[in-house]
Amino acid sequence: MQEIIKAIEESARRIKYLIETGDTGKSQSENSTGDTQLKLDIQSDEIIEEIFLKIPSIKAIVSEEQDSIKNINSDGEFLIAYDPLDGSSLVDVNLSVGSIFGIYKNEFNAQNIIASVYVVFGPRVEMVVTTDDVKMYRLLNNEFKFIQNIKLNEKGKLNAPGSTQNCWAPFHKQLIDDIFNDGYRLRYSGGMVPDLHQILLKGGGLFSYPGTSDKPKGKLRQLFEVFPFALAFEKAGGGAIDGFKRVLEVETSHIHDTTPCFFGSNNEIKRVLEVYSKNV
Template sequence: MQEIISHIQKAVLNIANELKFPDTGYQSTHNATGDTQLKLDVKSDMIITEILSKCKNIKALVSEEKPEALELNTEAKYIVAYDPLDGSSLLDVNFAVGSIFGIYEEKMSAKNLKMAIYSIYSARLELIICTDIPKLYRLNHKNEFEYIKDLKLSQKGKINATGGTQKNWSKTHASFIKSLFDEGYRLRYSGAMVSDIHQILCKGGGLFSYPATTDAPNGKLRAFFEVFPFAYICEKAGGKTSNGINKSLLELEFSKPHSTTPCFFGSSYEIDKLLSFKAEQ
């Protein structure tokens, strides 16, 4: 695992350098789920592919920006699924963005997830590595990732970050979100999953959600690249997750690499309230 971590660290550093003087223009191409690709989406994907392809412990790479898996070493046992630049559409306004990595053993399945990593590119470069408890590292003056602290979620938070166009929410979801605001929760939503969940983890609690909507009944966020890695991290931090019905996103199974799902991540209180709220509707 350490060799994989070292290669991911190198890729993250290279992407961070690219972001110092970015070309925020769009490509004429689309990814596997139909999103128009930014030039930096493609560049970040190329950087990760080039660097991680040199790691002998990686069996295959599966990217949000690639239609199919890139087979590498048949004798290796780890598959790395990743979103090379989450929140890239916010680069033109200089918001924080990140890269997300899920490391699966032998087969892409939530039950085979062995490690989750994400980076956040902002005023500081930070890297969160989770095998047991999510650990926050920060790039220091020596150009090394220095351990800062473990990330833990309290039983209840104060932050409410929810995605999707509100006119496309179900009445149940709209009522649930309103009930949190009625309790005094604060709206904190940038549109970059990595940034919004990072805030919840660093602040110690809250809720991030991207529900089923009328225009995206299966949700918008991709299971293997985004949802499962963050579900792994949030649950290891002492929080809970759900698709709005079940008791853990890590119970879900998908056969297609670009499958999406509604998703809720948060402290125990918010997820328990969600499930109770849904059951009463």
């Protein structure tokens, strides 16, 4: 596992330089889910794949930017699903973005995720590693140094509501309105990594990306985005649900499956469950 963490650190240093110097324009291609790829997406993907190909313990990898699983070492132990540059469209307006990694064994599904890592590229570069606990590291003098353990409070103060609001179910809109009416503060950049990182570091709150009339199964991808952060939130003492059950109990039938998702501290997660249970 440690060699995988070191590989992610190497990729982070290279992607940091790419973000600072690279072309933020669109490419001529789309990924498997129909999103137009930015040149930064493709180059970040290439950087991570090149580094992972050198790691003997990695059995297979799958990227959000690729159509299929790539087998690497038949006698490897770990499977890695990753989003090379989540929120890449925010780079050209100089907002924070990130990379997300889910580390699995045996199969790519929620039951088999054993660790996760995400990297935030902002004013500072920070890496959060989730195994039995959640640890944050910061890039200082080109090396990642341990900063702190992350633990959520029972109740937070932030609300980050995602997806297209005019496609929300009425009961979901009422839930979000009620949370704001209770004094929660809006914090939403459109980047999953920095928004969830902020909730983790500030002690709690709610990030939501529900199923909607245009996307009933949500937009965020299970293997690359949702499951890695679900593990982090649970290990930090909070929760991650699809509205009705733990995200880490959601079934996966295809590598690019999506799911509605809510991440937060326990008070907010309980609140979502109560509302959604009445609106099945």
